[in-house]
Structures are given as structure tokens and as C-alpha cells.
Amino acid sequence: MDVIVIGGGIAGIATAYQLHAAGHRVCVVERHATVAQGATYGQGGALLPSPLDVWFGPTFMASSRSKQSGMVVKTGFDSAARDFIKQLATLRNSETFAAQYAHLQPLVATSRRVLAEIESRLELDFEQRRGMLHVFRQPRELEEAQPAIDLLKGCGVPYKLLTPEECIAVEPSVPDHSDFAGGVLLPDERTANCPLFTKQLKQVLEDDGVQFRMHRAVASLRLDGARAAVELADPNDAKRRSADVELITADAIVVAAGTGTPGLIGGIESASSLFALRVHTLTAPVAYEERAPHLTVVDSIKRITMTRINQRLRVGGAGVFQSASKADKPLDATLSRRALDLLGQGTHDWIPGAARVSAARAWEGLRLVTADGLPIVGATRHPRLFVNAAHGPAGWGLACGSAKVIADLVSGVTPDISASALAALSVERF
């Protein structure tokens, strides 16, 4: 079949890879001049989400104060944004959390398998690093995280509960003078460079004959004929003068357009079910080699991830919840400062002296998140339209497993995840 994939982030490129592997002819459309320019560019590095990493659950935003939660909430009177946060708060209940994570778990397992297959087939070096240490400040926080820790066991994720002394022994960059409650070591969980992987995969696909239409924006989808079609326009031409519009057709379309997805697929009725969350990274040179971590250190409650990538440290987190109308406007300088201060403080608290924060490059990006914490993966009501998007904070590895699910569905093959998990991930839930 001929398949058009919209979006050149990790979700789009991974989908193109699986569709091509399944024998389809694929064309990827991306509005930027190159791939990995959206949320994929800024990722913090964590490859697959464990129950401790997902952006919902018992400890997520348990406090409304940004210094405690690691999030800046500025929803004002926007009722959709407030409802969104209320819905996420219901997932703090341990049973609701476990039930929701159970829908994600099959996708995590598929993603792990798919990534292993790609790695063994292509032998790519994309700065993979093994070992993550989640650290907790207060004994109460460790207690609150217990339902997530219990799920690690249930999901077969190897882990070790560590005292503060044991944390310092496995990761000497954690300061021995600080007073904290302890940590959880995930020895097999990995971090890696998502934009680098995305670019490498794109190169493999291009060499294999997959088409790339870069610097072309999809203005709309046409799904009424025997074949599906997309209208391509110059991304800088907001007025879409007709001379600039080009129509390309295919048997199926996969929308993997990150925050551009809802506008293209339409039909999402509830304004509070999807949200473009602004997240930040700081990338700083290593200051002192002897203080740089060799494990990835995660401030578990504040969801701040500190990853070493060769001679750099990538610190990611500091989400800013604002009303939807502010998502496509530049962030107010005071809020931006507050968010970056959270990252700077996390670095100072857990790996002091490791990074030259004064020389750090700051980046912020929007990622699409859902109020139930699950991505949107699968078929839609229209038989030619499929979606791989809204992975929120966990799109790096998850998008790769989702890509396999999509390729199976497009090919008419039953995916390797249960029908109930597929239903939970479907866009129809909104």
C-alpha cells in the first residue's frame, strides 16, 4: 500500500520504519527542513517509562506548589486547563493508577522488543546509557511512591530499594552531606539520544527509498474518496495561496504530528482531554569529571531527569501548565525563569558541581499530553486514517512500539497487544 506519514519526529520516523519493513511504500511529510525538530529535539533521554516515570500516578503533582511538585501551574480561569489537571489528579489513587498503567504496560513491552530488534539489526550508536537512580527527599514521598514501586515488581522491572548511603555508593555524584530519604535503582533502564536516533533512522529509510517531503506542511486531510489525500502547503504561507497547494494521495494516512495532531484529525470534542504542555531542558557541559554522574539521576517527585550524554548533561522537566490559548505564544519571561530555576535547583541538589549550569543551553518545547496519561495510538473511525501521537513525557521509546502497532493495523495484522489495551489507547475514547 501507499502510506503517507505526517510528522518527522520520533513517532513519524519510527512509524515510517515499521511500515517500510512491512513492505509498504512510504512518504513522510514534515514542515521543518529536517527531522527531530519538535518535542523530539528536547527529550530528556529516558528511553521507556517505568511506573515511576509516567506523568501521572500517586506522586505526580501531589502539591500545588511548584517548588515541591516541579511543575509551574498557571491555568488562570481557563476551565478546560483546570479540568485537565483535575482528571490527572484522579490517577493519584493507587488502584486507578495501577489500572491505568496496566493499559500502558503492553505498549512498553512491545516498545522494548521493537527497540531491541532495531538495535540488533542496524547496530546504531545513539549514546545509549544503562542505569537510572530515582531519588526521594522525604520519607513521606517514598511512602507515597510505594504503589508505583509495587508495580515495578508486578511488571517485572528489575529494581533495588536503596538507603541514602547505598545511593551515594552506587552514584558518588549524589552529595553525601545532604539529608534525603533514599532511592530506587533501576539497573536495566536506559537513556539515549532520541534526536540522534531519529536522524539515523531517517538516513536508513532514505537510503532504502522512503520518500521525504521536507519543508512542506499538511494543511488538511481529504478522506472522502476511494484513496485518502493530504493537501501540502508552504509552511510559511499561512494564507495558503492556491498556487502553493499540492495534493498527494495514498491508501492510508498516519498522523504523527505531535501538537499538530488534533488540528489535523479533528473530532476531539472535549477541550479538557488533550493539552500542549510546555517542558524545558538545560544542556550543560560537564564541569568536573569526578562529579559527573554515570547513572541517570531522577528527582522522582519533581520529575527532573539528569542524564549524562558524553561530555554534556541534559536536565529535563519543569512542565508549565497554561491555558491552551497561550500554548503557541512565547512563554512569559518570569515563568520561563521559574521553570529553568527548578531545573537548576534540581541539578544543584542532586549532582552539585557536575554541570556548568551558567554555560547551559536552555530549550523549551511543547508536547501533547492527555488527561488520562495514555498516548493516542491506533485506527480511527475512518478506515484509512491512523494516529501515533500524544505520548506526553514518554514518547522516546514508546513511539517505537506504537509504530509497530500502527504498521500491523495498516497491514491488517492483529497487533501484539490486547484488544482492551488497544481500546484504551484509541482516539475514540475522547
Ligand SMILES: Cc1cc2nc3c(=O)[nH]c(=O)nc-3n(C[C@H](O)[C@H](O)[C@H](O)COP(=O)(O)OP(=O)(O)OC[C@H]3O[C@@H](n4cnc5c(N)ncnc54)[C@H](O)[C@@H]3O)c2cc1C
Ligand atoms: C523537554 C522535553 C523532555 C522530554 N523528555 C523525555 C524523556 O526523557 N523520555 C521520553 O520518552 N520522552 C521525553 N519527552 C517526550 C518526547 O520527546 C515526545 O513524546 C516525543 O518526542 C514526541 O514525538 P512526536 O514525533 O510525537 O512529536 P514531535 O517530535 O513534536 O514531532 C511532530 C512533528 O510533526 C511535525 N508537524 C506537525 N504538524 C505538521 C503538519 N501540519 N505538516 C507537517 N508536519 C507537521 C512537526 O514539525 C514535528 O516535527 C520530552 C519532551 C520534551 C519537550
